[in-house]
Amino acid sequence: MTTTTARHEQEYGPRGASPLRVPVFRRFLLAHLISATGSAMAPVALAFAVIGNGGGAQSLGIVLAANTVPTVVFLLLGGVLADRMSRSRILFLGNLGAGAAQAAVAVLVATGTASTLTISVCACFSGVSAAFxxxxxxxxxxxxxxxxxxxQANALVRVPGNAVKIIAPVVGGFGVALAGPAWVLAWDAATFVVAALLLLGLRLGGSVSPRGGVVGDLRAGWAGFRSRSWLWSYTVAGTAVVAAWLAGYQLLGPLVAEASYSGARSWGLVQGAFAAGLLAGTFVCLVWKPRRLMLVCVLAGSGIMLPLAALGLELSLTCVLVAAVIAGIGLDVAIVSWSTVxxxxxxxxxxxxxxxxxAVGERIAIPVAYLLVALASKHWTSQHILLWCAGIILAATLANAAVRDVYRIERA
Incomplete structure (x- = not known):
C-alpha cells in the first residue's frame, strides 16, 4: 500500500466507501438535518403569523419579496467571500444571522407587536443570510x-431536506394550530443556532487567499463563468426554466386546483407527491452514477414540465400526481448532478x-415571470398559460441539450 493510499484510507476510509464514514461529513449532514426540520415548518408559521396579524395576500407578498430580493442582491458578494474566507465560518455566521432573524419574528409575534413592516425587516435580514x-x-x-x-455526498445532503418536506409542513401546521406560530418560529430559530455551532466545529482549513479587491474578484469570476459554455448556457436556460416553473407551479397551480379539482386537498396531494419524488430521486442518485453528468442534469430537470402540462390539459388527479412524482425524481437527479459537475x-x-x-441568473427572471403571468391571466385561462410554461421549459431544455460542451462533461 502506497503512502498516498494509506493517507486516503485513514482520512476517508477505503476507496469506494460511503461518505458517511468521514466524521466531518457526518457532522455537516447532522447540521443540515437539524436546520431543515425548522426551515420546512417555518413557511406555514410565517404565513399564519402574517394572517393572524390581519394581513392578507398583499402583506404576505411583501414579506416574501423582502426575503427574496436581498438574497439576489447579495449573492455575488456571498460568492466572493466564499472564495476568500473560511467557508465553515461563513456558514456559522450565516446560520447564526438567520436564527437571530427568526427569533426576532418569534418574539414580535409572541408579544403581539408584529406588523408587516417589522416582519419584513426580519425577513430581509434572513434573506441576506441566505445569500452568504x-x-x-x-x-x-x-x-x-x-x-x-x-x-453520493451531494445526494446524502439532499436526503434530510427532502424527507422533512413530506412531514414537516404537516407537523408545522399542527404546531401552529396547537401552540401558535411564535413557537414554531422559535423552533426554527433554535435549529439555525444549533446548526451554526455544529458547522463552526468543522474548522475547515485551506481558505483561499484574497488576490485583489471585491470588484477584481468579481471580474475574474465573470471571466471564468463566460469561458465555460456548459455553465453559462445552463444558466441562460435556467433563467427561462426556473421562471416558467415557479410561475406555473406556485402561482397558477393552486388556482387550477381550486377551479378544476378539489381545491386545497388536491393541491396538498400534488405537493406531497412532488416531495416524495424528490426523496426518491435522492436515492436514485445514491446508486446510479451516469457518465455524462451534464447531459443527465439538463434532461432530467425538464421533467418539471409534466405536472404543468397535466394541469393545463386538466387530466385526472391521478395523472397529475404521477406527473408530480416523476418531476420530483427528475429535479432531484438534476440538482445532485449539477452540484457534482x-x-x-x-x-x-x-x-x-x-x-x-x-444562482443569480436562475433567480433574476422570477419576478418578471410573476408579472407576465398576472398580465396574461387577463386574456388567457390559467390552463393555457400553464401549457405555455411547459412549452418554454421544453424549448429551453432542447436548446441547452444542443450545446456541444454539455456532451463533453463527464464524471471525473
Missing part, C-alpha cells in the same frame, strides 16, 4: 470527501463566485 450561506455551502462537500464520493469541473478557488453567478 448558499455559495459557501456549494463548496463544502469538495473539502469534506474525495472526488469519487462527491455524487460544479464541484468536479470548477476549481475550488472559483466555486463560490461561479455558483453565485449561476
Amino acid at each position: 450561506i448558499a455559495p459557501a455551502a456549494q463548496g463544502i462537500a469538495v473539502r469534506l470527501v474525495p472526488k469519487e464520493q462527491l455524487q 460544479m464541484q468536479q469541473q470548477v476549481p475550488d478557488a472559483e466555486l463560490g463566485r461561479l455558483g453565485a453567478f449561476n
